[in-house]
Amino acid sequence: MNDNTAKNLALSHMWVAFIAFILACFMGEYQVLERSGLFEILSSPTVYFASVSTHGVLMAFVLTTFFIMGFGYYTASTSLKVPVWNKQLAWGGFSLALLGTVLAAIPLLTGFASVMYTFYPPIQAAFVFYLGATLLIVGSWVWCGIMIVMFLQWKQENPGKTIPLAMFATTMNALLWLWTSAGVALESLFLIVPWSLGWTDTIDVGMARTLFAWTLHPIVYFWLLPAYTAFYVFVPKQAGSFLFSDELARAAFIVLVVFSLPIGFHHLYMDPEQAKGWKMLHGVGTFVVAIPTFMTGFTVIASLEIAGRLRGGKGLFGWIGSLPWTNTMVLSVILSLLMLIFGGWGGLVNASYAMNAMIHNTAWVPGHFHLIFAGTTVIMYFAIAYYLWPILTKKPLYSNNLALVQLWTWFIGMSIMTTPWHVLGLLGQPRRISSVVYNNLMTLSWKPYELLMILGGLVLLGSACLFIYLLVKTQFNATTEVFEGQVEYAEPLHAVKDLPEYLNDIKLWNKVIAVFMAISFGIPILQFFFLDTYDSSAWGY
Amino acid sequence: MKQLSEEERKKILESSPVGTWVLMLTVSASMVIGWLFLYYGVFLPRGIIN
Numbered sequence: 220m221n222d223n224t225a226k227n228l229a230l231s232h233m234w235v236a237f238i239a240f241i242l243a244c245f246m247g248e249y250q251v252l253e254r255s256g257l258f259e260i261l262s263s264p265t266v267y268f269a270s271v272s273t274h275g276v277l278m279a280f281v282l283t284t285f286f287i288m289g290f291g292y293y294t295a296s297t298s299l300k301v302p303v304w305n306k307q308l309a310w311g312g313f314s315l316a317l318l319g320t321v322l323a324a325i326p327l328l329t330g331f332a333s334v335m336y337t338f339y340p341p342i343q344a345a346f347v348f349y350l351g352a353t354l355l356i357v358g359s360w361v362w363c364g365i366m367i368v369m370f371l372q373w374k375q376e377n378p379g380k381t382i383p384l385a386m387f388a389t390t391m392n393a394l395l396w397l398w399t400s401a402g403v404a405l406e407s408l409f410l411i412v413p414w415s416l417g418w419t420d421t422i423d424v425g426m427a428r429t430l431f432a433w434t435l436h437p438i439v440y441f442w443l444l445p446a447y448t449a450f451y452v453f454v455p456k457q458a459g460s461f462l463f464s465d466e467l468a469r470a471a472f473i474v475l476v477v478f479s480l481p482i483g484f485h486h487l488y489m490d491p492e493q494a495k496g497w498k499m500l501h502g503v504g505t506f507v508v509a510i511p512t513f514m515t516g517f518t519v520i521a522s523l524e525i526a527g528r529l530r531g532g533k534g535l536f537g538w539i540g541s542l543p544w545t546n547t548m549v550l551s552v553i554l555s556l557l558m559l560i561f562g563g564w565g566g567l568v569n570a571s572y573a574m575n576a577m578i579h580n581t582a583w584v585p586g587h588f589h590l591i592f593a594g595t596t597v598i599m600y601f602a603i604a605y606y607l608w609p610i611l612t613k614k615p616l617y618s619n620n621l622a623l624v625q626l627w628t629w630f631i632g633m634s635i636m637t638t639p640w641h642v643l644g645l646l647g648q649p650r651r652i653s654s655v656v657y658n659n660l661m662t663l664s665w666k667p668y669e670l671l672m673i674l675g676g677l678v679l680l681g682s683a684c685l686f687i688y689l690l691v692k693t694q695f696n697a698t699t700e701v702f703e704g705q706v707e708y709a710e711p712l713h714a715v716k717d718l719p720e721y722l723n724d725i726k727l728w729n730k731v732i733a734v735f736m737a738i739s740f741g742i743p744i745l746q747f748f749f750l751d752t753y754d755s756s757a758w759g760y
Numbered sequence: 761m762k763q764l765s766e767e768e769r770k771k772i773l774e775s776s777p778v779g780t781w782v783l784m785l786t787v788s789a790s791m792v793i794g795w796l797f798l799y800y801g802v803f804l805p806r807g808i809i810n
Contacts, residue, residue: 461773463777513784513788516784516787517780517784520777520780520783520784521777521780524777524779524780525772525773525777528772529764529769529772531764535778535779535782536779536782536783538779539779560787560791563791564791564794564795567791567795568795568798571795571799573799573803574798574799574803576809577802577803577806645802712773
């Protein structure tokens with residue numbers, strides 16, 4: 220299947236994603252320098268919060284959403300072997316999302332939306348910021364719709380056949396995003412937009428935070444699922460092996476999507492607006508998400524073990540050394556899984572109801588989500604880009620060796636930056652502060668860790684620049700050499716036969732999610748209509 | 761890289777991923793131990809909030 224529309228869509232979306240990424244990396248390094256307080260000339264809370272808000276929006280919303288859409292279009296087209304359905308609509312979605320990004324960038328860069336990427340009320344941004352964010356989300360809904368239509372059309376035209384795993388995973392992610400984004404859409408539509416336009420004077424902060432919690436945790440899995448998709452559908456083939464179990468992979472995606480949704484209250488453990496029983500319910504659900512994570516770890520590592528043994532590896536762990544470590548996809552998955560182990564462990568600490576009190580709102584939290592998102596997830600975005608760029612541009616990767624250097628430096632930089640971040644959290648450093656203005660023994664003890672974070676940030680910035688350099692040099696290389704390779708999906712070790720329909724469709728799981736969401740969020744949201752609550756006036760502009 | 765015979769290849773494809781099981785159990789046990797250390801070694805000794 221050689222669908223030029225899918226290629227152009229993938230390239231356009233991914234370029235927007237990676238331009239956002241590199242801009243955000245420069246801001247990240249500025250922030251770690253400013254926050255350390257070691258450079259008086261950089262000290263400016265105003266600039267810091269404008270930067271940290273832009274950094275968060277670019278990384279968490281722009282990089283991810285555009286990357287996922289671009290990767291999704293290409294995965295759908297190549298795995299189903301059909302053109303992208305309704306290409307005008309797809310380009311319309313892209314344009315809408317891009318317009319939203321530009322609109323949101325204006326107040327962000329001019330200091331009128333320094334509300335961080337969580338934009339928790341009562342901190343208020345200029346209306347244009349919310350409008351831009353809304354358009355970005357609506358653009359992504361277009362992508363969700365196209366993925367679901369392509370999924371259903373293929374099923375209709377191929378009755379009884381097994382939908383390719385890559386498409387099953389992509390459509391599950393589209394379903395997840397529709398459910399996930401509904402929370403923040405409700406918050407924006409009924410609370411934030413009327414308030415930011417001045418139609419209402421005050422806002423119910425508790426309800427706003429509850430609706431955002433609906434979105435805030437599963438959004439992480441929306442970002443992560445493309446990484447998992449690559450784990451399952453690219454890595455085994457690149458390692459020279461087979462996918463250990465297609466069925467286990469599907470089950471992992473289902474459990475992950477279903478259980479990632481009704482768990483957002485672990486972000487509200489310290490909030491007063493929800494009762495402890497609901498928090499406990501969401502907390503238990505958070506631990507359940509560890510199950511598909513372990514299923515994924517097992518399936519991917521088993522696929523790698525087979526690859527290593529097929530390459531001559533012996534003994535209990537001898538196969539690890541036999542793996543093709545110079546393959547960017549294989550190296551990435553190893554580094555990604557390593558970061559997932561430590562980041563996942565940190566997540567279990569966050570989810571622990573009692574222990575959360577120790578690290579809540581401390582530097583531990585950004586340390587954790589940088590390790591999981593910028594580490595585990597983004598390193599797989601790099602791997603996917605290195606794999607797809609030669610296919611999309613028909614030019615060979617500029618330098619495999621430099622790509623390996625880039626991946627290693629990203630891993631090393633992320634380890635150097637996030638380890639002290641976690642420690643600082645345990646030492647009591649709050650998050651969401653621009654500087655430490657008092658010098659006592661406690662804050663002075665933070666300095667060595669902040670110096671390490673600056674070093675880690677510098678390594679990461681260098682690695683990010685190298686990544687962009689490699690993409691540019693690959694695409695715009697004057698070489699006459701033509702890359703003829705096509706995308707190759709991993710075959711399962713045992714052919715899939717008689718797959719039960721629940722592992723081959725999304726309809727049942729959509730209903731299950733609806734029930735879970737009604738149970739987990741029904742009363743916690745409805746209570747705001749029956750209880751006396753007290754609104755807050757706006758802080759900001 | 762040594763060329764495998766068809767029999768060796770078949771044996772690898774049909775065998776259980778023992779290394780993976782050991783790795784997963786080790787990681788799981790380490791995570792539990794790490795969690796317990798943080799709970800009993802760091803969190804509880806800090807005492808109640810005054």
